[in-house]
Amino acid sequence: MNQDPETSNRAGREPISELTTARLSVYLRCLAELESEGIATVSSQDLAARIHVNSAQIRKDLACFGEFGIRGVGYSVIDLRARLRDTLGLTTTHAMVIAGAGNLGMALVNARGFNSDGFKVVAMVDIDPAKTGIRSRNGVEVYPLSSLHSIVKRETVEIGVIAIPGDSAQQVCDFMIEVGILAILNFAPVQIKPRAGVRIQEVDLRVNLETLSFHLKLAEDGKLVL
Amino acid sequence: MNQDPETSNRAGREPISELTTARLSVYLRCLAELESEGIATVSSQDLAARIHVNSAQIRKDLACFGEFGIRGVGYSVIDLRARLRDTLGLTTTHAMVIAGAGNLGMALVNARGFNSDGFKVVAMVDIDPAKTGIRSRNGVEVYPLSSLHSIVKRETVEIGVIAIPGDSAQQVCDFMIEVGILAILNFAPVQIKPRAGVRIQEVDLRVNLETLSFHLKLAEDGKLVL
């Protein structure tokens, strides 16, 4: 059952599923809080209680990268956090460009989560020439879409964010891929056509709203739900 | 295998999972496009090709609410769309309030998906008194947080949107629940404590970014991925 001699445990080479990845991110945020509270050690139960998750789930997820906990004690908050940051690729900083300098783009460029711990917005681009030269509150400048190529080259941008209103999303996305962007976070309400070697993450607000609506309807119709 | 005599098929009473719900929403968008293209009939294969999904999956999902397709032909676009809109609770319009009149709140209030086909933003609220009275481009007014209660009562608001920067999110959320809001869409990077009878939908941008980062790292380390 071992196709690769290195598969056993050290620097564990397990696949790590999509769902696990998302949870690792949640664990990481929780660990950051624990660290800032000065807590040195945490058990899977403790974590499970804070997040809404089963403790065995947490242990399984963490087992993806070798043994790390101490039996009878738990996990070192500092060490585990470092490990997760490494696993998620947050030890190097990823340069990002946001396409669309409207309200959404501006909200994102100023968001804490977009400018800390592994990420940095280096520029915004917009088709509207009137927007060129504007700067966000935190000092990121808006450039014409045509300068995307040189920005990506100069700053080795890895991540592109689509914050434009829908119809031109696929075009801009194609352009991003053309100039060498490797990962895209898409807020436009369109299914972006996938391309080999490029990772796309969709944030579909309409799906979220309709999920809420669906549950509201269930509740109305008497089916007990939360 | 039938605990309920009504379980068989008419107006099907199957549970409908979380994942299915999300896909129904995607199908619905696709059907809207098909309808505007004037296409009258669609097969599960056609849909499967447009969306990135297996055709059996689509049929299973749609089977949740009784037989609806025509064998040998497919589904009526108009009828199926109407059925999905009904299932997702989009035939009545849900009133929404957005907490936070910053860039994010303004982006959302102006977003097409927040003001059409089942949803309507009736007000924004903000703690900053300087924001009171401001109107969004599409005419939605900003009120002080303290008027939330009366707005929710007057407009029978069902959905609250948390578009504030993190730390006060839980408080505002609690307040929303207190004044009778039943469903919450949360953009703040905090796990909102769940409460019985209230549905919470988290949109965690940090998780999305870190997922991208993780895959970038995989690609770097040589594991083939997309």
Place this chain on the structure above:
DNA sequence: GCATGTGAATGGATTCACAGCT
């Protein structure tokens, strides 16, 4: 013939429960 609807088969993910370490 063609596409739906669905039991059966497969594949994953979650949870259980306990052996093993500290």
Place this chain on the structure above:
DNA sequence: AGCTGTGAATCCATTCACATGC
């Protein structure tokens, strides 16, 4: 004693494949 790490069991989701009906 307490908690991790993990096989085994369970649960859920997806896919296959075909009988059923247009």
